[in-house]
Amino acid sequence: MSAGVSYAQKDGEKAKKDKGDFRTHFYVFGNIGATSFFTDANRTNSLLEDANLGYGGGLGLQISPVFGGRFQFINGRYKATGDMFVENGPIIRALSSEWDLSANMTIDFTNIFRRNKTAPWGIYGFWGAGYSNYSSMRVYDNNGGIQVDPVTGKEYRSGAYSNNSGKGMNDAKEIMVIPFGAGMYFHLTPKLSLNIEQNFRWAETDSLDLKKRGREEFINDLLGYTSIGAHYRFLGSSGLKKMKKRCDEITYKVTPEVLENINGKVAIKIEINYPENYFDKKSAVRFAPYIRYGDQVKKLPAKFFKGEKVKGAGEMVNYS
Template identity: 25%
Template sequence: MKSNLKKATLLLTGLMVGGKLFAQSPDTLDTKDYVQPFSGSDSYRTWSIGVNGGLLTPFTIFGSNRNQDFIHPTAQLGYGGYIKKQIIPSFGIQLDYLGGKVSGDGGQNGTYSDFETKLNYAASISGNLTLANINWMHKKGVIQPYLTFGWGLMGYKPVLNANGATPVNFKANNESVKEYFIPVGTGVKINLGSGVNLDMGYQVNFVGSDNFDGYKTGGMNDRFSYAHIGLEFALGKTSKPQLATHNPVSSMRTEYLWENMKTKQALQAQIDAEKAANAKLRSDLDETNANLAKLTADSDGDGVPDANDKCPNTPANTKVDGSGCPLVKQEVKVYVTEEDKKVVKDAITNLEFDFGKSTIRQTSYPSLDKVAELLVNKNFSLKLAGHTDNVGSDAANLKLSKDRAESVKSYLVSKGVNASRIEAVGYGETQPIASNKTAAGRQDNRRVEFTLY
């Protein structure tokens, strides 16, 4: 008995050391354990094989040993292996093999002192139900308690020993007994690394007859137990996790974090793109403003923008032409004909403004166009004098008269007349030509006088 226990201890130590050789770092597990949520079974390792060793004994946790044919069980070494197909995370189907010896002494009938049964083979098919997937590493299941239940066939040879007598084979020709049995077990698996599990279990095998110990007595079938420890190895690509130990919640959490990161990156990329677009718009706007500033800049203050000024740096208060060059004063005799006077008179007669404003009405444009044509063709100079009646304040009337004269000047300049040849002044109500006491007189006083020279 002590020798068998020593052998079992050495076996357990070897299995634990072997398990450490297969262990991997948590970082590797974290990398390999992710599977996209709701993936099919082809994303996992579903096949595995296992080897184990332990103690075989006729003692079981079911019933009392006092009712057995031999009431003093002894422990013998047993060994086994299996191949398993995991169907879903909580259930798999496995084919088991078990071998070894089972022995006991203290026969109740006094005829035989002990027995030893050689278990040539015991093959069974079982369902493996995982009760829980306990997570102690926050990423994947580490401990999986399980139950097994199955059916199988075994071949065994019982030998009975009497006190001081020759051992007796159960069958005279020493043939094996073939019988069915029902294995029921429980245990726990501990994940040691990627694809390696430590398997510790206890199995009770209910034999279909009372022949297992070689002695038939009473009405109860024989049974024996197998307490074992071993290693389970997952088959398939190491990049795939085991279906039995996989933690789908961890994968869903990883998926959420990845998607959240992608969303943040996409939003940040969009923000960066919008910032870049805004920066480009600001740059384009600054460039446009700079170009506009160049087009409107008038360094010498002569009224002609630098872009069109052919004579830059003109002295202050120098009269210039449309190109920004000083006007050459020439003594030119100007003759104003009666026809010219008539053109001016028609313009004065037809000139109308919006009430209380300096806006010229369109009905005045044709006669003003003729005045512009006259000024361009004959190079005349023109003085525009704005006047008002005495309705309103002096300041308002002075401003209105000046604005109306400037409005006429602006119109004529827009038709090609040289601005330097037009003088626009306002006199307000200071130079009436009729009485302001009557409506007709006030109408006459509201005027713009044209003087050709």
């Protein structure tokens, strides 16, 4: 008896691509950028010229294509230049050194609507709560001297910059902050992405710039941080060991269910369905079926399947 075999790779489920290759994962990130200080001292045209260098980083967990959480650390110096302290007087500059640690919830706005959850770019937002340490001073813009209260004679300094130390690290003042903002990501590889983010932290005080109730639009001071950075995702291995563990997810269908011998020949069609995100891009599989009838075994022609990055003969199976 001879057998004629044809193979078919089922890919109907792949075409749906509802979740892409999303997997719950941890990630680490780092960034660098420009700080901005929204306080009573700001002139409307001074934000760019008052920008300072900041940096940050953290650890996150993406639990679904839409929702995640992260811990973030930001450190930087802040500057606000204005003429609001003394009417018709010299221009004053508020300077602050600040760091904060916050817990954020993140939401991927684009993945709420799109079917491909692993598209190469997206827009996200975040909000949370955090703890901050800061030290501030006010200086004259023309000579850098510390501004002095004309009534009390005290210098406008706080935290580590003063004798009136706070309870934070290195005598800094302590406050709570509310972080919020938005960003965009661009996937460079399955594990590495580039992120652009605008971060704001609303402070529970109006005293970061050492002036209360100046400009009404800044009843409480606001810290800004515009950054560019990188995210690295710990997606785990998708190699041969993982394929071996998931081999029971491969399904087969043989038609016809009842084999028929016609003139010494049997026609057989074998349909193989590999699950999504199963086939590693650098792997290959040799599929060697056989027929057992009675006490005899008939080996059928073998079929080779290969990953996207494997050269040579064989039918390619996409990872996604």
